[in-house]
Amino acid sequence: MARRLVRSERRRASYDAEVPTDRGRSFRLAREEELAAGLARVAAGRAEAALERLRARSSGEAETAAAVHGARKDLKKLRAVLRLLRDPLGKKRYRRAGARFRDAGRALANARDAEVKLRTLEALSEQADGLPGEAVEAWRKILVRDCEAATDTPRSEALATEAIGEIEVGLEEVRGWDLSGDSWKMIEAALTRSYRRGRKATKTAPTGSENDLHEWRKRVKDLWYALRIFSGAWPGPLEATAEEAHSLSELLGDHHDLAVLREDLHQRNLGQLETQVVAAAIKRRQDELASEAAALGRRLYAERPADFSRRLRRYREAWRG
Numbered sequence: 001m002a003r004r005l006v007r008s009e010r011r012r013a014s015y016d017a018e019v020p021t022d023r024g025r026s027f028r029l030a031r032e033e034e035l036a037a038g039l040a041r042v043a044a045g046r047a048e049a050a051l052e053r054l055r056a057r058s059s060g061e062a063e064t065a066a067a068v069h070g071a072r073k074d075l076k077k078l079r080a081v082l083r084l085l086r087d088p089l090g091k092k093r094y095r096r097a098g099a100r101f102r103d104a105g106r107a108l109a110n111a112r113d114a115e116v117k118l119r120t121l122e123a124l125s126e127q128a129d130g131l132p133g134e135a136v137e138a139w140r141k142i143l144v145r146d147c148e149a150a151t152d153t154p155r156s157e158a159l160a161t162e163a164i165g166e167i168e169v170g171l172e173e174v175r176g177w178d179l180s181g182d183s184w185k186m187i188e189a190a191l192t193r194s195y196r197r198g199r200k201a202t203k204t205a206p207t208g209s210e211n212d213l214h215e216w217r218k219r220v221k222d223l224w225y226a227l228r229i230f231s232g233a234w235p236g237p238l239e240a241t242a243e244e245a246h247s248l249s250e251l252l253g254d255h256h257d258l259a260v261l262r263e264d265l266h267q268r269n270l271g272q273l274e275t276q277v278v279a280a281a282i283k284r285r286q287d288e289l290a291s292e293a294a295a296l297g298r299r300l301y302a303e304r305p306a307d308f309s310r311r312l313r314r315y316r317e318a319w320r321g
Contacts, residue, residue, distance in 0.1 A: 025049055027077060027225075028232050031319060035186060036088065036179035042229060043081040047101075047171040050074035054108075054164050058157070065115045065147075068108045071163070075105040080225040083194065088179055088186045097170060104166035107159040114150040117264055118143040120257040128281040135274035142268065184313045191312070194222045196305040206294035210259045213290065216297075217252035223300070224249055226312075233315040244300055251293040258282050258289075 025045040029038040050071040057067035079101050086094045121143060125136055150156060198219035205216035224245035231238040262282045265275060303311070 028229055029316075031232060034180070034182040035184070036085075036181050039081055039085055039187075039229070040174065040177050040179055043078050043085075044171060044174045046074040046078035046081070047167050047174060050078075050104075051164060051167050051171070054160055054167075058160060058164075064111060064156075068111050068160075069115075072105050072108050072112060075101050075167075076221065077225050079105075080222050081229070083222060084187045084190050084226065084229075085179070086190050089177070093173075093177075097173060100166050100170040100173075104163040104170070107163040107166070110159070111147075111150045111156055113260065114143070114147045116257055117261050118147055120254075120261045123254075124258070124261070124278075124281060124285060127285060130277065131281060132270075132274040132277055135270040136278065139265070139268055139270060143264075184309075184316075188309055188313070191226060192305045192309045194219060194226070195301070195303075195308045198223055199301040199305060202294070202297040202301045206290050206297070210256070213252055213293075214256050214259075217249055217256065220245055220249045220252060220297075220300075230312050230316060233312070233319040238315070241300070244296065248293055248296045248300055251289050251296065255286050255289045255293070258286050 024041065025048065027042060027045070029035070029042070033041070053067040053071045053074070057064055079098060082089070082094060082098050082101070089097070118140065121136070121140055125131060125140075198216065201212065201216035201219055205212040224242055227238050227242035227245060231242060262279055265278055265282070268275075270278070
């Protein structure tokens with residue numbers, strides 16, 4: 001129960017930190033916005049926010065880990081908007097924009113991954129009993145040094161500069177999109193397809209491979225972002241469902257972080273017995289997370305895909321009058 005409360009507080013703090021200071025950055029459609037123009041505005045806002053974070057990092061105005069984490073989240077949201085607009089953008093523009101923002105996110109991954117491994121080990125140490133204390137502390141110190149090396153090197157600065165350049169070019173392309181109209185058909189196929197893939201994964205991923213769970217998480221995040229984008233249509237129900245999607249995404253994210261931590265574990269020389277004990281603790285925690293995710297996923301994906309898309313459409317039509 002305590003872990004759930006901590007996770008809930010962390011989600012709330014994260015959500016509050018994302019509340020925009022101006023309407024142009026809002027990650028939700030406004031009532032008077034047409035669909036095409038609104039989604040283009042949302043996409044541009046995420047690129048602008050990512051640039052703002054990374055430039056603040058480069059100038060020393062923002063802490064590196066927080067700036068990189070925020071920028072990567074912005075880029076993931078932007079790519080979720082791209083997936084909604086896949087049909088009206090066309091194959092060529094969609095692929096070009098998707099690759100550009102994906103590559104920008106990957107350029108920032110090393111600094112973030114080092115910090116995640118450290119955070120995950122610290123969380124495991126609090127949750128699991130019987131871990132070999134000396135070995136875990138030695139490992140923690142190694143990860144601390146890895147974090148410092150990942151954020152305070154010329155290569156780290158070069159990668160951030162590379163990411164900024166990619167995002168700047170991508171933002172200009174987004175601003176040049178010639179999209180118009182308010183027909184739900186422009187996103188209906190993409191939204192239905194994404195929900196269908198998430199629903200299918202709900203039935204298979206919890207007992208599948210770690211890669212299956214990781215791929216499921218991508219679809220869950222797409223659902224979370226879509227619910228947030230359209231939440232203005234009926235804030236109570238849609239924001240509540242979005243919060244549940246966020247919860248599921250965090251469960252699956254914790255599962256993936258533990259998989260990355262276990263991979264790192266086997267690269268360290270902590271001792272054979274110590275390694276076995278820690279690996280077993282990681283596996284137990286992953287099993288708990290997968291079980292909790294399966295129960296939540298069944299509720300979140302209870303609708304048929306076409307019904308889900310139709311419900312969002314009707315909410316928005318009623319909202320716009």
